[in-house]
Amino acid sequence: MIAEILSTGDEVLLGDIVDTNSGYLCERLKEMGIAVQQITAVGDSVARISHALGQIAQRADICLVTGGLGPTQDDLTATACAGAAKEELVLNPRALETMVAYFEKRGFEITLDNKKQAMLPESAGVLVNRNGTAPGFTMSLGKCGFYFMPGVPSEMKSMFEEEVKPELSDIFGLTKEIFIERLTIFGLPESRVGALLEGFDAKFPGMNLGFRAKFPFIEVKIVCPLEETAGSVKGRVETIKKVMDTAREWAISRLENKVISPRGRSLEQEVGRLLKEKKFTLAIAESCTGGLISNLITDVAGSSDYFLFSAITYSNEAKMNILKVSQNTLEDHGAVHEHTALEMALGVRKACNADWGISTTGIAGPTGGSVEKPVGTVCIGIAGPGFETAKRYTFDFGTRARNKKMFAAIALEVLRRRLMDS
Amino acid sequence: MIAEILSTGDEVLLGDIVDTNSGYLCERLKEMGIAVQQITAVGDSVARISHALGQIAQRADICLVTGGLGPTQDDLTATACAGAAKEELVLNPRALETMVAYFEKRGFEITLDNKKQAMLPESAGVLVNRNGTAPGFTMSLGKCGFYFMPGVPSEMKSMFEEEVKPELSDIFGLTKEIFIERLTIFGLPESRVGALLEGFDAKFPGMNLGFRAKFPFIEVKIVCPLEETAGSVKGRVETIKKVMDTAREWAISRLENKVISPRGRSLEQEVGRLLKEKKFTLAIAESCTGGLISNLITDVAGSSDYFLFSAITYSNEAKMNILKVSQNTLEDHGAVHEHTALEMALGVRKACNADWGISTTGIAGPTGGSVEKPVGTVCIGIAGPGFETAKRYTFDFGTRARNKKMFAAIALEVLRRRLMDS
Numbered sequence: 001m002i003a004e005i006l007s008t009g010d011e012v013l014l015g016d017i018v019d020t021n022s023g024y025l026c027e028r029l030k031e032m033g034i035a036v037q038q039i040t041a042v043g044d045s046v047a048r049i050s051h052a053l054g055q056i057a058q059r060a061d062i063c064l065v066t067g068g069l070g071p072t073q074d075d076l077t078a079t080a081c082a083g084a085a086k087e088e089l090v091l092n093p094r095a096l097e098t099m100v101a102y103f104e105k106r107g108f109e110i111t112l113d114n115k116k117q118a119m120l121p122e123s124a125g126v127l128v129n130r131n132g133t134a135p136g137f138t139m140s141l142g143k144c145g146f147y148f149m150p151g152v153p154s155e156m157k158s159m160f161e162e163e164v165k166p167e168l169s170d171i172f173g174l175t176k177e178i179f180i181e182r183l184t185i186f187g188l189p190e191s192r193v194g195a196l197l198e199g200f201d202a203k204f205p206g207m208n209l210g211f212r213a214k215f216p217f218i219e220v221k222i223v224c225p226l227e228e229t230a231g232s233v234k235g236r237v238e239t240i241k242k243v244m245d246t247a248r249e250w251a252i253s254r255l256e257n258k259v260i261s262p263r264g265r266s267l268e269q270e271v272g273r274l275l276k277e278k279k280f281t282l283a284i285a286e287s288c289t290g291g292l293i294s295n296l297i298t299d300v301a302g303s304s305d306y307f308l309f310s311a312i313t314y315s316n317e318a319k320m321n322i323l324k325v326s327q328n329t330l331e332d333h334g335a336v337h338e339h340t341a342l343e344m345a346l347g348v349r350k351a352c353n354a355d356w357g358i359s360t361t362g363i364a365g366p367t368g369g370s371v372e373k374p375v376g377t378v379c380i381g382i383a384g385p386g387f388e389t390a391k392r393y394t395f396d397f398g399t400r401a402r403n404k405k406m407f408a409a410i411a412l413e414v415l416r417r418r419l420m421d422s
Numbered sequence: 423m424i425a426e427i428l429s430t431g432d433e434v435l436l437g438d439i440v441d442t443n444s445g446y447l448c449e450r451l452k453e454m455g456i457a458v459q460q461i462t463a464v465g466d467s468v469a470r471i472s473h474a475l476g477q478i479a480q481r482a483d484i485c486l487v488t489g490g491l492g493p494t495q496d497d498l499t500a501t502a503c504a505g506a507a508k509e510e511l512v513l514n515p516r517a518l519e520t521m522v523a524y525f526e527k528r529g530f531e532i533t534l535d536n537k538k539q540a541m542l543p544e545s546a547g548v549l550v551n552r553n554g555t556a557p558g559f560t561m562s563l564g565k566c567g568f569y570f571m572p573g574v575p576s577e578m579k580s581m582f583e584e585e586v587k588p589e590l591s592d593i594f595g596l597t598k599e600i601f602i603e604r605l606t607i608f609g610l611p612e613s614r615v616g617a618l619l620e621g622f623d624a625k626f627p628g629m630n631l632g633f634r635a636k637f638p639f640i641e642v643k644i645v646c647p648l649e650e651t652a653g654s655v656k657g658r659v660e661t662i663k664k665v666m667d668t669a670r671e672w673a674i675s676r677l678e679n680k681v682i683s684p685r686g687r688s689l690e691q692e693v694g695r696l697l698k699e700k701k702f703t704l705a706i707a708e709s710c711t712g713g714l715i716s717n718l719i720t721d722v723a724g725s726s727d728y729f730l731f732s733a734i735t736y737s738n739e740a741k742m743n744i745l746k747v748s749q750n751t752l753e754d755h756g757a758v759h760e761h762t763a764l765e766m767a768l769g770v771r772k773a774c775n776a777d778w779g780i781s782t783t784g785i786a787g788p789t790g791g792s793v794e795k796p797v798g799t800v801c802i803g804i805a806g807p808g809f810e811t812a813k814r815y816t817f818d819f820g821t822r823a824r825n826k827k828m829f830a831a832i833a834l835e836v837l838r839r840r841l842m843d844s
Contacts, residue, residue: 012445012461015446015449016449017634023440035435037435039441289720290719291715294716295717295826297712297713298736299823301788309740314729317774318773353739365723368726
């Protein structure tokens with residue numbers, strides 16, 4: 001089957017926004033076993049949209065179209081589609097009905113501008129929009145089935161999930177159930193992750209691997225569509241779950257102990273989960289990471305259950321006054337040192353009677369480095385029940401922002417490993 | 423002039439990566455006064471790339487192509503281009519020369535795989551790659567001039583800037599000099615910014631406006647290409663600078679006092695600049711923002727000049743012990759209250775003898791809200807030389823992450839306005 005995507009709207013062609021809709025749809029179609037062959041983006045022009053629709057109709061079996069369904073003058077997709085199909089635009093009663101329902105629910109009266117959105121080509125079928133006013137529609141041009149969705153990502157996504165995906169599944173005998181497992185990896189570059197998982201395709205036919213780098217993490221996605229094969233659905237689901245488990249275990253075993261979550265959780269979620277499970281509280285002392293670790297920890301909803309207090313001590317005075325780092329340590333070894341890091345972790349832990357204290361002190365750059373302590377140097381301290389240690393790491397990832405991210409991830413990973421053993 | 427972009431590579435069509443190259447090129451071309459009419463993305467297939475090239479050659483005057491120039495089996499662009507042009511691939515001596523130079527500089531020997539990258543269509547001209555091994559090339563198909571660049575963003579960008587842009591400028595009489603002014607705006611939705619600046623095009627012909635939303639900020643870009651007109655270059659530059667100043671002042675005057683930087687700086691950069699200029703130091707007490715403000719402040723290189731200390735006090739005990747918030751205040755008014763916010767700001771200021779202290783306490787959600795204090799409530803405190811106040815704000819931006827961002831921006835904006843007056 002040949003699938004294509006058409007994205008309409010001037011914003012993308014002017015470089016004002018990046019077209020994330022197409023990437024989303026490619027990914028979802030891939031999960032359904034459908035490979036997209038081409039993506040086209042054109043501006044708000046009836047002639048260009050119409051031309052693109054005509055060319056796609058000659059090549060593709062299905063096409064997902066986004067954008068141009070709104071109430072304003074530059075929303076031209078329905079007009080262009082009617083032109084390409086040599087049909088008239090007519091008021092679609094079902095489309096109007098869904099819009100009236102949407103407005104009534106919110107206590108608004110429908111306006112004439114909005115009614116324009118219910119003008120669809122004669123042969124169009126309606127796709128309901130539960131998150132906005134613009135109805136979508138579906139119709140055939142040539143041998144190709146087109147699905148027209150709004151350009152607003154939230155509206156597009158829910159329409160795809162609720163309206164388009166079930167219809168594609170019915171028509172093409174695809175399943176609505178797709179099994180996905182996600183692994184979060186820290187400490188390996190993407191190329192190395194790919195190399196370690198070589199042989200997956202041969203070992204697990206019918207399943208796909210996807211990779212996504214989100215510095216400094218890599219997410220590996222194992223995807224398995226529920227194929228139409230013999231046997232009961234329940235039986236097939238159980239079989240797939242077993243195969244998925246085997247595939248996940250195989251991948252984890254190859255990834256050199258670098259999988260931080262076999263469920264796709266983030267490092268901060270995983271640390272939070274462990275703290276909650278073991279009923280531990282946490283305090284953080286940050287210097288070079290400047291609040292990033294605390295910000296990550298508190299991005300997790302419910303983190304107030306275990307997170308008590310952070311001290312971001314940029315100045316030596318703050319390190320001494322708040323964290324009780326000794327003046328001697330700072331004078332003898334400097335702010336960036338294992339001894340300082342350890343005293344920071346111990347100090348912050350004590351300051352709020354937390355079970356665990358972690359700390360960072362280092363040089364994120366671009367300036368402040370020396371031959372002995374270059375940019376990219378960080379000391380991580382950790383203190384907990386009957387446990388205290390500190391360690392130095394050095395690697396420069398090129399920018400202050402990336403160094404901060406890497407330093408924060410190392411500190412959280414040190415804590416995670418310790419919590420696993422506690 | 424009709425310009426198009428062709429992006430090649432399976433990664434985009436599989437949804438593994440978002441095509442940011444095309445957005446970058448659209449934006450740069452727009453700055454040169456060239457509007458892109460269509461973007462096409464196809465996978466690593468000779469037939470599909472060749473088909474796309476053929477169709478674009480019929481429509482466009484210029485086309486920028488990215489991807490598929492590497493040394494591996496799935497790098498097929500040169501082959502596809504030769505096919506579309508009915509030419510042979512030949513070893514291009516100039517391309518080989520630039521590659522050898524690149525390798526020699528790094529002390530590597532060139533391999534056979536790499537030499538494949540110097541096999542280009544017979545009529546191709548070479549585009550030098552200073553940041554990688556794959557040479558780019560340019561050639562004509564039909565009436566259209568094609569520019570083939572690597573898919574790696576850093577290599578593509580430098581090749582565009584150094585090789586393609588100057589050539590486009592020469593051919594089309596465009597300028598190499600483009601004048602850009604950026605305004606950073608906080609406190610207005612994008613639609614409102616657009617509405618307030620309506621009339622710009624009529625008032626300043628030849629100049630363009632661009633908008634970019636980066637929650638919770640909007641960046642407005644004023645772009646003016648140096649046109650080929652009468653008069654000396656120096657004279658023209660001076661004229662343009664004057665017009666740009668006028669345009670910027672006009673835009674600022676329309677934007678209701680919501681421009682936080684007339685030079686495109688971020689809010690945290692602007693706060694840092696003011697603190698440095700006025701020789702003030704800063705301390706921060708965060709509750710609901712969880713370290714985000716500190717992280718933003720310390721993202722700015724050189725922030726150790728003015729930033730001393732932050733206390734992220736999630737627990738009431740930490741608010742009392744570290745910041746000396748009184749138990750009575752917490753019992754009478756709760757953690758989320760103006761009184762608490764003010765005591766936090768005063769407390770953190772005192773803890774490290776800073777000139778200024780700012781604080782946040784609120785409910786970022788998704789849980790923790792009440793009828794009286796719903797999710798989206800935040801109290802901001804500020805204390806400085808002879809000045810102290812606290813204020814409550816309520817608006818829910820839908821997610822914990824967005825609420826945190828908005829709370830942090832309000833706190834920094836309160837500080838910025840105060841510093842402007844100090």
